[in-house]
Amino acid sequence: MANRIITLCYRKVIDSTATKPWDKLVFEDSYNEFKMQAQLYNQGKKYRTFAELLQNEPNAEKLHYLVSAAVIGYLQQLNEIIPDILNNLGKHFLKFEKFQFEIINSDLQDKTKHQVAFNFYTPPLVWHDTIQNYLLVSEKETGAGEILTNLFQLQAYLNIHSIHSEV
Numbered sequence: 585m586a587n588r589i590i591t592l593c594y595r596k597v598i599d600s601t602a603t604k605p606w607d608k609l610v611f612e613d614s615y616n617e618f619k620m621q622a623q624l625y626n627q628g629k630k631y632r633t634f635a636e637l638l639q640n641e642p643n644a645e646k647l648h649y650l651v652s653a654a655v656i657g658y659l660q661q662l663n664e665i666i667p668d669i670l671n672n673l674g675k676h677f678l679k680f681e682k683f684q685f686e687i688i689n690s691d692l693q694d695k696t697k698h699q700v701a702f703n704f705y706t707p708p709l710v711w712h713d714t715i716q717n718y719l720l721v722s723e724k725e726t727g728a729g730e731i732l733t734n735l736f737q738l739q740a741y742l743n744i745h746s747i748h749s750e751v
Contacts, residue, residue, distance in 0.1 A: 586749040586750060586751050587710050587711075587749065587750045587751075588710070588711040588747060588748075588749060588750075589708045589709070589710060589711070589724065589747065589748050589749070589750050590708070590709050590710075590711045590721070590744050590745075590746065590747045591705060591706055591707070591708055591709070591744075591745045591746045591747075592678070592705070592706040592709065592742060592743065592744060592745060593703055593704065593705050593706075593742075593743045593744075593745035594666050594668070594669055594678070594680075594703070594704045594741060594742050594743075595701055595702070595703050595704075595741040595742075595743075596666075596667060596668060596701060596702045596703075596704065596741070597688065597699065597700075597701045597741065598610050598611050598614075598699070598700050598701065598702075599611065599698065599699040599700075600695065600696040600697075600698065600699075604667075606658060606661065606662075606667065609658060610655045610658055610700065611698065611700070613654045613655055613658075614651050614654055614655050614687070614698070614700045615690065615695055615698040616654070617650070617651045617653070617654035617655075618634070618647065618651050618687060618690050618698065619692060621647055621650040621651055622634075622637060622644075622647065622690075622692060625637050625641040625643065625644045625647070626641070626692070631692075632691055632692050632693055633689070633690065633691050633692070633697070634647070634687055634689055634690040634691070635689070647687060648685060648686050648687055651685070651687055651700075652685040655685065655700075656685075659683065659702075662680075664679050664680055664681070665677070665678065665679060665680070666678040666679070666680050666704045666706070669736060669739070669742065670736065671734040671735060671736045672718070672734075672735040672736060672737075677734045677736075678706060678734075678736070679706060679707060680704040680705060680706055680707075681705060681706065681707045682705045683702050683703060683704050683705065684702070684703040684705075685700065685701070685702055685703075686700065686701050686703070687699075687700050688700060688701055705745060707723070707724075708724050709721040709722065709723065709724070710722045710723070710724055710731075711744075711747070712733060715735070717737055717738045718735050718736060718737050718738070719735070719736060719738060720733055720734075720735050721733065721734055721736075722734070
């Protein structure tokens with residue numbers, strides 16, 4: 585039987601309602617960096633929002649990358665473990681091997697409108713089964729013997745990013 589190999593993507597959205605310390609730090613530092621970097625594309629102070637900058641300034645798309653520099657260090661604190669996703673035993677288990685940072689929305693005069701996201705991508709996982717709204721997965725097999733699995737509930741902002749079969 586062929587293994588179904590999947591890559592998951594978890595989108596962590598962070599905004600002014602953040603309550604966890606890590607999220608609050610990312611929110612504050614990304615907003616401050618956005619305000620600073622946006623000056624480059626808003627020298628006449630004509631625009632107030634990120635959307636206006638994107639619409640009117642051709643290079644404003646670079647703000648995603650420029651602002652990410654202020655928060656990239658926080659990823660090291662995660663030790664390559666995706667936050668918020670717990671297995672059925674209540675433990676963090678899902679690793680990420682790459683990520684993408686993006687600014688969803690922001691306003692230079694209203695901090696409460698600032699919203700960013702990290703998209704975390706897992707290394708390939710073997711998808712063994714689906715039990716109601718739970719997935720049973722394991723890391724890709726490296727040899728014969730016992731396979732350690734994790735059972736976890738599907739939830740908002742968690743997606744099967746890619747799938748393929750492996751014989």
